[in-house]
Amino acid sequence: MAIGLGGSSKCTRAEAINITGYNAYKQALDEGRLPIDQSRGVSPLHREVNAFKMALSTLIPVDDQVFRRRFEGRSYHDNPIISQALQGLQAKQLVCVESDQVQLTPNGVTLVEAVINTQFAAAQA
Numbered sequence: 001m002a003i004g005l006g007g008s009s010k011c012t013r014a015e016a017i018n019i020t021g022y023n024a025y026k027q028a029l030d031e032g033r034l035p036i037d038q039s040r041g042v043s044p045l046h047r048e049v050n051a052f053k054m055a056l057s058t059l060i061p062v063d064d065q066v067f068r069r070r071f072e073g074r075s076y077h078d079n080p081i082i083s084q085a086l087q088g089l090q091a092k093q094l095v096c097v098e099s100d101q102v103q104l105t106p107n108g109v110t111l112v113e114a115v116i117n118t119q120f121a122a123a124q125a
Helices: 022-030 044-057 064-070 080-091 106-110 112-118
Strands: 008-010 014-018 036-041 095-098 101-104
Touching: 044 064, 044 080, 044 112, 080 095, 101 106, 106 112
Parallel strands: none
Antiparallel strands: 008 014, 014 036, 095 101
């Protein structure tokens, strides 16, 4: 469970987003309820995106062979959200895509949190 106004937490197949208004958040806590505003399931496509973002955040190159083992033979290149994000990140010189690996550039490492929180924004729609 996430902590704080608007906090979000994810597990493999679902995510929950906390209430964003302070008074409603505090009231939920005062009443002994979880301050969750909304929860929703995560589609298979978005599970792939979330896994890719988590892998990228480790600063270790993301290996497509490992991804394929996890997602029943699907490459991260097969995912339109990941593929589109990678094109933009390459154009901005924040990642280097070589063969079966995606690696952050030095600037990408510095900006990794911004990268995963903004460049994959379509994944949250």
